Amino acid sequence: MTVEQRKITITINGLRHSVTVEPRMLLSDMLRHELGLTGTHVGCEHGVCGACTILLDGRSARSCLTLAIQADGAEIETVEGQGTAEALGRVQQAFRDHHALQCGFCTPGFIMTITDILRNHALSGDDEIREALSGNICRCTGYEHIVAAVRELLREKDSRP
C-alpha cells in the first residue's frame, strides 16, 4: 500500500493554510502538531469528552473524529480565533466573569460548543442549557459556573434587537 501524502487547503480562523497530510491524520493532530494550534485539546479521542470540539463550516464537530483531509476546502474555527489574552472573546469573557474555568483543560471545547449554541440554537431554561452542554466533560466539575456563563450569554443575545 502506498502511504501517500496529500496537500490540502484549509481556512482556519480566517487564514488560509496549505498543509501536507497523510489521509489518516486526525484534524485534532493536524491543528496541534502541524500548525501549533494547541488550544484545541485532546482527551479521549473517541468522541466522548468534547475537549477537541472545533467548528467545521459553522457547526461544532469533534476534531478527533474528523480526518484532516476531510476538511480540505472547509472553514475551521478553533479557540484561537475567539480572542487574545489582552482582548478576550465574548464567550471567554463570560467564562472569566463567572469563574467557569479551573484547570482549563475542557474550556476550549466548551467555548466552541457554546459558540455553536449561540449561533445555531434557541435554548430556553437551564435544562436545555445543561442538555446542550452534556457532550462536554469537565473533570474539575465547573458545570454550575459554565451554565451561569451560558445563561448570561443567552440573555445578552435575546436582548439584542
Added chain:
Amino acid sequence: MKPAVFDYVRAESVAHAAEVLAGAGGDGKVIAGGQSLMPMMNFRLVKPSVLVDINAIAGLDRVELVGSRIRVGALVRHFMTARDPLIAQRAPVVTAAMKHVAHLTVRNRGTFCGSVCHADPAAEMPMMTVMLDGEIHAVSTRGKRMIPINEFFAGSLVTSLEPDEVVTAIDLATMPPNMGFGFHEFARRHGDYALAAVAVLMRRENGRPRDVRIAVMGLGEMPSRIPTAETVIEGNELSDLTIARAVESLRAAVSPNTDLHASADYRRHLAGALAKRAIGDAWLRAREAEPA
C-alpha cells in the same frame, strides 16, 4: 496518528463511491458522519484499506415523502432528523426517539443511515427502522437492491450489507394519524447510549388496542420487535392485568447482556418498567386520536 494507514477518496457521486468500493476488494469502508467509524478506527478495531467519503455527494441530505413512505437520505444528520417537520407529522415516534440520540456536536455529524449501517444494538435509529418496517436502499456496481429490515441485521454490529454496497437512503413506514406511540429510554447521562429502551405503537378501535407494535433496544444482540408481548395486547381490553402480562412476556423474551454499565438482571428490570410506561403513553395518545 491513531488509525492504520488507508487510502482516502472523496466520492463525487454514488456511482463513483460504488466504483471505488468495488475496486477495494472487500476492504473499503464508507464514511458518513464518522461518529462511530472514527472511534473504531482510532482504536484500530477497523482497518479499511480505502475510506470512501460520501459527504460531498449532492442530494443525499433530503427527507421526502415517496408514496406513503418517508425516505431518509444517507446524509440526513441526527439534528436534521430530530427537527424534520415531515417526520414529526408522519412518524412522531422517531422524533421522540431522536431526543435521546447523542449530544449536540455528535448530532451535527452523525447520520440516520450511518447508524443503521453501524448496527449498534443500543442505538435508536436501527430500532426505529425495525419498528417502521424500514427498507434499505443499497447501490453497488452490480446494481441497486432494496433490503427489508428483517433481512438486514445479523447481530451486534453485523449486517447483511455487502462490503461493496453504498446505502443511499432508508424508507420508513408512516404512522396513521390515529396511531398512538410511546418511547421510553434509560441512559446514565442524557445523550449517552441507552441501557435499554422500549417503543410502542397502537391504534384504538372500539375501545381496544389494534395494530400493536412493541420494539426494544439494548436488550439483545440487535433491536427487535417482541411479538409475544404484542399478541397479549392486540385486540384485548387494556386492563392493568393485560399490561402486566405483556410486560411479563416482554421480560421473558429479551436476552440482555451484562457489561460494565449494567447487569442483565438490571436491564431486564428496566425493560419491564420502560415497557409499562411506553404502553401507557401509546394508549393515552391512541385514545386522544381515536376518530369520533
